[in-house]
Amino acid sequence: MDCWKQDRRNTWIFPTLVLCLYGFFYMMKPSEPFLIPYLTGPDKNLTTEEVTNEIFPVWTYSYLALLFPVFLITDYMRYKPILLLQGISFIITYLLLLFAHGVLAMQLVEFFYGLATATEVAYYAYIYSVVSTDHYQRVTSYCRSITLVAATVAALLGQLLVSLADVSYFHLHVITLTSVSLAFVCSFALPMPQKSMFFHRKDVSEPLPAPEKAAPPLGSDRPSSYQEDKGSPPADRAPTPEQQADNAKPRNQVLRVLVQLSKDLRDCYSSRKLLYWSLWWALATAGFNQVLNYIQVLWDFRAPSHSSAVYNGAVEAIATFLSAVTSFIVQYMKINWDLFGELALGIFSALDAGSLLLMHFSTNIWASYAGYLIFKACYMLLITIATFQIAVNLSMERYALMFGFNNFVALVIQTIITVAVVDSKGLKLDIVTQFLIYGSYFAVIAGIFLIRSICILVSSKCKIKITRSCKEHLNHADSESKEQIVTGYMTRL
Template identity: 75%
Template sequence: EGSSPPLHEASSSSWIYPTVILCANGFFATMRPSEAFLTPYLTGPDKNLTIEEVTNKIFPVWTYSYLVLLFPVFLITDYVRYKPVIILQGISFLTTWLLLLFARGVVPMQLMEFCYGLVTATEVAYYAYIYSVVSTEHYQRVTGYCRSITLVAATVAAVLGQLLVSLAHVSYFYLNAITLASLALAFACSLFLPMPQKSMFFHRKEAADNGPAPHRARATLGPQEPRGHREDTEPPSEDTTPRHEQPPGWSQSRPRALRVLVQLSKDLRECYSSRKLLYWSLWWALATAGFNQVVNYIQVLWDFRAPSHSAAVYNGAVEAIATFLGSATSMAVGYIKLNWDFSGELVLGIFSAMDAGSLFLMHFTTNIWACYAGYLVFKACYMFLITIATFQIAVNLSMERYALMFGFNNFVALVIQTILTVVVVDSIGLGLDISTQFLIYGSYFTVIAGIFLIRSIYTITSTKRRTTSVAGKNCLQATVQKAPSPQQ
């Protein structure tokens, strides 16, 4: 009789330890006060690089390395069950900042960007780890904790960096040293994470023993999760059912890696066969490519508008406000009652047009404050839309398929971003100056806005036409029923 309470207590508290360690890891890994001042640091006396070297030769390496590493890291992450990849991310972080602190020259900085590409490629392990160690009833809560702590850390880091630079006049070198210390703490935390026994694709048999698939299938809502959308009364979608049974002898006749790849390709085909998911994914890939490109080069534009060696730098304050506005607009999605099937594409078109307008403002203005304001509007609009897109995709898919579609959408976005980098930024392409680059990015978002505004007009008119047709048919039937019979 005394054995039941301890068992219950163990099951209810088993999620607490990995959650605390993972949140600590996420906090220290995101607490990088020097990141908002990367461009002034590279072009300043510490590294003495030119703005052209930073823009056209160093920063593009991150995009290329991220693209090359993303897919193999995605598969390896699942195969080795997440923790080793989180540790690898910690090592990559430390290597990146050691190079940033002590190496000089274009080639070492390109190597630094390659290491940072490995950091971003391994980010998938952070949230996938939650799924593997936490029971399904705690999954949404733990996801919220982990996402919130990274938002808090990003805001604290930006504010701290700005205060240290503006008030304490701390040099960028020591700001990077503080970041390195924070990343060392993150790496130490990763060593204490429990090793998962299951994963989403390669170790599915273990996963089957830990709860019914329909409940495991509920997906997280992505980078900024809106509250209040999900209800327990919501009927499960067809994707939340267990996977199709494989033919007898399948597991013996094919290697495990091949079976996983075949299953992934089948799942992708089924996901994108839905026209609704296809359009949301199209916006996701196109807009995320543009967003990443803008965020990657925004500091270069700020340094061009107000050179850091001759003007006060407020990058940290702007990033802190942008993070706050992004989280606020994402939270606002949870309180908007709208028929997204009918109006979603119109919203995508309107806010993408606002993104385009803010980018054109950043190109044409010579005022740094107007440039800051344009960036705040741009980031808030993107965060608002990506939350809607994430929810619309996640609500219709199982956890495994959501993770797969999330990864594939980001992979497509990265391919588009790489094309933009090669053509617009890299010295092997056009190698445009930073102001002209933002004119290109504004035009790019104008095209995105045009696609979805035209699509929304088509959706609205065709829906109204169908409604009018149905109403006319019902009216005709009612008239026929009321008409007197021949006998009368």
């Protein structure tokens, strides 16, 4: 019996190990920092305008269209099938990048990459369905750390291969294809979860019916005609109400989950603190993703890859390392986030705005590199703080739901920016002007939260003064007037 219990306690080790291997290989993409030089070079012969205005926007649109349905399907299918789908999507993406040509083919690449991005929710949610809650913190740390390590190693490897070994961008994509194929193979070894956060929950059951009308539990795999300790009903008997309810269960289950999700969202955003942190999350993530999507275009404009040395891989490696460091130091920051949190959002958003405006006004490629390092480090610092501030007040189900919804809102905002600024059907601005827009966008975010923080600090100072004044009056008041004094000051607060 003791051995059996020990095995049960250790069941988290194997899926965590396999998921970390999967995360390492699917993030091990040394070709990513060199995508623009590859597309605009002799391999694909596309123009910068085609890549910027016609190809890259497809990723944003497909990601937006697929995110919500994939979120629901991921939970319903219990994660593993979606991880397999992600592996297939990555393989198709890099096969097309290697062997297909033309704008339409590259738009198809962006569609499959959008599908792969939308399915990332399965990677981060899978582990919570196969390990106990006492291992959540450890496995989350492992899974997130391994992806940062893989991204850093991939960027550094790509830079070394390009700069020192003169490896072509085509062969970098071959290495990436091999890596994502290994990730796909690893996903087969993952055990199939028996529960999920919404559709297949083990900890929540529906109200039980009367004993004489007992029905199988939600998510049961038994046939609807099964009745314990009783034989099957005669073939000529009409379906019972219980059987009809079971037949309608999948449909009712989806409706029940959607109703529960909407109720949970309303409850989450009823907290003003969570609402403002989520507002920053959505606004900043939209801008961050947009910059991440088009930064290589700006670099290629400042220092064309056909005539200049390309250091994109080294810059990405340093940026990822700095992101890991800033995320790590958050745990040592002893700050009253309720009081100074929005001030931090405003200050670091202002730094983000300044770094983007530096990229716009400076024609030096090294200034663009430096601006990008500052921008990414500041964002990662703030998103880590926002993640902690939101997660600390939520259950695991609401944690996943709120983060997913925040990202969905961010994607809607990013789509609006893409349509207005980048798309050939919108303003179709050149890449330098785009970064002026992005810098101004973050300046507006900084302004919103700096004004909010000033209001919070002034309000807090006023409350302190009123509280002190109340205490002084109470010290000099008789017992009969104390109640009136407290009532008066409470009204002022």
